[in-house]
Amino acid sequence: MKTAQVIYENGDHRWLAIVRDPDRPGYLIDTNEYLVSIGDEAILLDPGGSEIFPSVFSALCAEYDPRRISKIFASHQDPDIISSLSMWMEFNPDIKCYISWLWTGFVPHFGGTDETFIPIPDPGMDIPVGRERLRAVPAHYLHSSGNLNLYDPKARILFSGDIGAALLPPGESGLFVENFDRHIAHAEAFHRRWMGSERAKRDWCARVADMDVDMLCPQHGAIYRGDDVRRFIDWFAQLDVGAVKS
Amino acid sequence: MSQAAVTGGELRRIVRINEEIKSVVATAFKINLMAMNAIFLAKRAGQAALGFSVLSNELRRFATDLQQQMEVLRQMTHGSVASVTALVKTERLNRLVERMRSEVSGQARAIIDRYLRNRQTTSFVLHEEAIATQNRRLGQTIADTAQLVELGSVLARSAKIEAAYGGSFSAALMQVSSDFERTIAEIHRSLEQLSRHQD
């Protein structure tokens, strides 16, 4: 089973990371899910694939009452991001799913109805959670053509979806990046192959370098914090992406 | 009731159980701390509080057992979520096959019928049975826990009696054992809620 860990807490404003499932079958990619709760409302970020729903749901239950989750944010349309939607709809049919407008006709194949989806326009939008507003920030073509990050200005946390993702070997299961150089080796092949656009990458790096980010939380692998956020942006900026190794 | 309402209800029931488990775990943690304080207090009271000291140690063990029992329950609810998930998936597939069946005839329909018969008697029923079994085991564990809590109540009551012999520490020991009694009563209420969430 996965575990839910608090990565940010300030009064009733919390970020939970749901991570590392030792029971997960090896053929499934390991994913991180995040929950942002403010007051008595919460939004679940990239709830994960349907295969891991039991694990995510149970881990979450141990730390938070999931009846208070009214919103889901899906960074993009991949099955490891959002194929559990049908299960979340079983649990709460009124839940709303924020996703790029590009995918509102595709993701219903996983679940949801006409009322479920709130399309996010290309420039992004604010998403109210409790008394605060989180910001959906464009990250298109990194890797999905309709792709968004979610920024929490109060907590200074950026949920970056597949950007910053690392496929960690067994044994390296720390929640945070501890040694940047060693860590980034596990992220390189992923970024070269999955990130498709050099221009989009440069735009993203410029945009995020201008933001106040204490923690960069990817959907796979460890979380970057402090100076490692800057290091990641610099590393990504100079990386040659969108190429198949021949 | 529609199938979605049933499985959704099942998930919400699991959440209610988990909320109760969390509250018992928090209370058990409190009892553990209280028992530690009681042990120190009894030490200070010395000879007069020997019986009280033994009971405090027992109460501490009780709190640990209770925490363990809650972990067992939590693992069980995890199993239930997995079964509900499997049930939903099977149901979904059945619905699709059902639709396919209504759109074909002759040989194709015969094939689908055979397939459906196999499925119905295997996975779907199995998942439902798994859920029923898990619920029975959950009920049994809650009943076992109720017995454990009963023991806790007895310990707290005995501590109260022992407190009377505590000499100059009597008032302080009495205060502590009343706290125990009140806190264990809280757990009693949680357990009642738990057994109510069972069905």
Ligand SMILES: [Fe+2]
């Ligand atoms: Fe992806």
Ligand SMILES: [Fe+2]
């Ligand atoms: Fe991914």
